[in-house]
Amino acid sequence: MDLNYFHIPACDLGKDAKVPLKVLGDSGEVFYELALEMVAEIEKNNAAGRRTVFICPVGPVGQYPIFVRLVNERRISLKNCWFINMDEYLTDDGEWIPESHKLSFRGFMNRNVYGKIDPELLMPENQRIFPDPHDPENIQRVIAEQGGVDIAFGGIGINGHLAFNESQDDLTADEFAQLHTRVLDISRETRVANAIGDLNGAIDAMPKKCVTIGIAEILSAKKIRLGVFRDWHRAVIRQTAYGEVSAHFPATLIQRHPDAMVLVNSNAAQQPF
Numbered sequence: 001m002d003l004n005y006f007h008i009p010a011c012d013l014g015k016d017a018k019v020p021l022k023v024l025g026d027s028g029e030v031f032y033e034l035a036l037e038m039v040a041e042i043e044k045n046n047a048a049g050r051r052t053v054f055i056c057p058v059g060p061v062g063q064y065p066i067f068v069r070l071v072n073e074r075r076i077s078l079k080n081c082w083f084i085n086m087d088e089y090l091t092d093d094g095e096w097i098p099e100s101h102k103l104s105f106r107g108f109m110n111r112n113v114y115g116k117i118d119p120e121l122l123m124p125e126n127q128r129i130f131p132d133p134h135d136p137e138n139i140q141r142v143i144a145e146q147g148g149v150d151i152a153f154g155g156i157g158i159n160g161h162l163a164f165n166e167s168q169d170d171l172t173a174d175e176f177a178q179l180h181t182r183v184l185d186i187s188r189e190t191r192v193a194n195a196i197g198d199l200n201g202a203i204d205a206m207p208k209k210c211v212t213i214g215i216a217e218i219l220s221a222k223k224i225r226l227g228v229f230r231d232w233h234r235a236v237i238r239q240t241a242y243g244e245v246s247a248h249f250p251a252t253l254i255q256r257h258p259d260a261m262v263l264v265n266s267n268a269a270q271q272p273f
Helices: 027-048 063-074 105-112 138-145 188-198 215-220 233-242 250-256
Strands: 021-023 052-056 081-085 087-090 151-154 182-185 209-212 223-228 260-264
Touching (some): 027 052, 027 063, 027 260, 063 105, 081 105, 081 138, 087 105, 151 215, 233 250, 233 260, 250 260
Parallel strands (some): 052 081, 052 151
């Protein structure tokens, strides 16, 4: 495997990349760009009388306070919006972890996004959608009923995962690209990375299962916008933008997408080693 891309300096990041990279300053710029893209798409579709469908992450999350403020200040109606969240942690029994759990993505969205938007502007609860471990096909039905996804937002995991679509070396890139919403076991490397960021290293307290939107649903979006900003994203972004397309590093599949972009802060742009 050619790993020379790990040695690309910050000044050259983006040159000859296989997916567009937008190198910005601090993380706040990345989050602001993501929030502005959300707002602009909704305002455009509202003006045209069209619905807006987003795939939304809980990671990155820095865009949400900006988005909430702009929605409330500009009086942007979300009544014709569908927000489909990427994933949720599960208990060992395959149920959603409680919404009160520190790691619950449902809890985060309700407390920090939906709960902070003026109720007069907020979309109905049935338009705030999470993948259901007992009915994973519902995500495909919703997307089909609403005419497709406008933008899939997200980040990139330590092994290149988008949502919780973990590396699968036994599949070809084409086979991996066809995976739909499903329940799966979370890899130890992802649990370690998330435990460091979310639970101060308590890996044994990390859930082992999740339900995740499929890579097929992400790749079906008209646009894909990802944000990276951590130290270890320095290597991740280079493999995403310059590596071989494979199921080994799922984020490389966005190289095939007609309108994908990764927003990179100055930290993640630095040369890994």
